[in-house]
Amino acid sequence: MKTERSLVELFASDPERAEALAWGRRGALKGVSLAAVGMALGAAMPFGTRMPGGLLPAALAQSAGDTPILRMDGKVALILLGERPLVAETPEIMLDDDVTPADKMFIRNNGQIPDRFAADPKTWRFRLDGEVNNPLDLSLGDLESRFEAVTMRLQMECGGNGRAAFVPETRGNQWNNGAISNCEWTGVRLRDVIRAAGPKESARFTGHFGADPHLSGATDRAAISRGMPVAKAMEEHTIIATRMNGQPIPQIHGYPLRLVVPGWPGSLSQKWLTRITLLAEPHRGQGMGGTSYRLPVRPIVPGSQNDGATFADMTSMPVRSVLTNLAHGTRLPANTRRVDLRGHAWAGDDEARAVHVSVDFGATWHEMALSPPPNRYSWQRWAGAVELPSDGYFEVWHRATDTKGRMQPHVAPNWNPQGYGANAIGRAAILVG
Known part of the structure; x- marks a missing residue:
């Protein structure tokens, strides 16, 4: 007789199958699965009922096991993406x-x-x-x-x-x-x-x-x-x-x-x-x-x-933001209710006009303070704070809007074979308590 793995085990080993089981055919998170997802994440999800249908929690969607690291004289530890040719990414927190x-x-x-x-x-x-x-x-x-x-x-x-x-x-x-x-x-x-x-x-x-x-x-x-x-x-x-x-x-x-x-x-x-x-x-x-x-x-x-x-x-790069003081996967002390945030935003030939942050899966958004650039084509500092209602699993979503009213979309737009221009909103998973 075949023994089916628990949803918690599936999220750890086969997130695509776990996602299908958790969300069902119409993309609605099943009540029993919400608890199972919480177990997989290691915490309750205070805003779990507000998560858009079909969306996998960032903590599970972005787990990739061991990340290769480039160690080079004159460089901090960068994420190694390729050796021939040499390609390495800077973690947002840096x-x-x-x-x-x-x-x-x-x-x-x-x-x-x-x-x-x-x-x-x-x-x-x-x-x-x-x-x-x-x-x-x-x-x-x-x-x-x-x-x-x-x-x-x-x-x-x-x-x-x-x-x-x-x-x-x-x-x-x-x-x-x-x-x-x-x-x-x-x-x-x-x-x-x-x-x-x-x-x-x-x-x-x-x-x-x-x-x-x-x-x-x-x-x-x-x-x-x-x-x-x-x-x-x-x-x-x-x-x-x-x-x-x-x-x-x-x-x-x-x-x-x-x-x-x-x-x-x-x-x-x-x-x-x-x-x-x-x-x-x-x-x-x-x-x-x-x-x-x-x-x-x-x-x-x-x-x-x-x-x-x-x-x-391609000409002007699309509007984008990064969160630089809180790493994806950060664990905060129990009873943390206020979280300070900061980062940068930019918009190719244009400027960023606003940056908003959500901690309830996009149900509500809070505007951050945004500084003007010191000169054209420099990125801009944004900063602010959000309030959390309890301990548990949260995601910090951040999105920038440029001076022409264009904002970061929820998913990468305009699919193309070599993957250019993807500027989806940023998502950082945090665990409180």
Whole structure:
């Protein structure tokens, strides 16, 4: 005779089957199952009756066993997502600084890491050519001496940030929300360099090139080579960076020269920058076209195959927030009734207008205090507090709204084969008592 496991055991070993048993065919949580879920979580659920139908508790949905950790000199313990190429995520709890320290910046490579430039960094060469009247071949020292230096706090976010929220799962590194940084970058405006080269009227797009070898070692292929409309290149916050947080850029992040294109996918911010070319037509480099950094213009069936022919290039990243003082899975002392919260919010080319928090599965929302950014394209600090009615299992849901009224959705929107643009509301499970 077959013995069926208890729901508690099922949630630990087979959450999908447990979810089906707990919620039933119409997506309503069964009364007996509410108690069983509470047992699986280790606590009662004071707001369990308000949980939307079909939703799995975050403490169960996000349990993934042992998480691989990257331990690297000059870095805090990051979540290792891939070794070839090297990719590592920053836990949200480590993103509390207003300016992201170098040791807490996420890592996203597309190819091999080049050997560190051993000569004087001021001798590094950079070329700007293509649809210009006066092609430029400059050293890093030339860039610093010929053009005005600027320093700004600028967000940099991987286009796949939040990818793990897509159902069904998509290709690519399964980022949660930690593929984001807000460093202080120093460099020169790309538009000043373009103007010095005398752009032709035909200059409509850029193409970017770096020194990182292709992962295969092939010398005739770039690891990544993306481009953007010239209008974004001429935006005053798009810079060729020489310093990060007042120091030389760390090798893993592009020493000695990199492009910083804030608010748009981080893949545009070419590391180990050697050349930018201006083009009359969109760039055709590695990471352009097809489904690479492109989104469906019209919805497609989740899980379906698509060549991306009707997709459009990603531009401004969507509104998003992170909770930085309370980790997912935190256990608080018994009788805790007030919980202070804080984090950051940002919205690509726009700003965040508001951040709201819910502790009753979205039945009610509480607005947090939101600070203005120190400059455009910097993230914004939010902070506030929530009240809890009792001990038990709770989820802190946080969502940001941008200046155009767009807010983070409850689930990752616009499914696409490579999992870009997922900005679902954040959910952190906490246990009181």
